[in-house]
Amino acid sequence: MSGESYADSHRAVRMGLFEKSIDELRTAYVYPQENGNRSGVHWLDLTSAGSMLHINGDQPFQFAARRWTTEQLEAASHTSELEPGDRVWLNLDLGQTGLGSASCGPGVLPAHRLVAAPASFILRFHVREPN
Structure with a gap:
């Protein structure tokens, strides 16, 4: 998905292959709040310094990636309180x-x-190290 999407907003974004940084x-x-979710994802590649984590599922899934925890996001009253970490x-x-x-x-x-x-789904994780 080209932008964030949730159950009631996924039709407002383009489907396809996109490359974005974590910050994008x-x-x-x-006001800091839940954001950046991508829905309808069939597979996801995360790369850093040549290493890649590939994730795919047995059905479409959703993801959000950010530089702070959900708890830090919920505790913040202002965006300036969200200090990007090293993870x-x-x-x-x-x-x-x-x-x-x-x-x-x-x-x-x-x-x-x-x-x-109750629900279940399968996610597969594959790691590729740099050559």
Whole structure:
């Protein structure tokens, strides 16, 4: 996906093969919050210094990669409080709820709510070291 996407916004982004840096995957909202999710992913390659981690699944999955943990993101009140670390934190999910919290508009439509239920999916991880 060319931009962030969730259950109710994936039709607003282009599908295809894209190459972006970790920092380009971020959506810098004024107030720090969940962002940068990519949905409908069939496979993902993460590279650094010639090494590559290839991830594919038995069904489309979602990912978000960022330079801080989810806990750090949730604790921040201002973007200046998000100090990029020396690690990349990768979140891999089978699903995410749609956008909207009803804090300043409508909440998530029922069709796009993620309802907790047992689920499973398979992800395969392949590492290629530099030659």
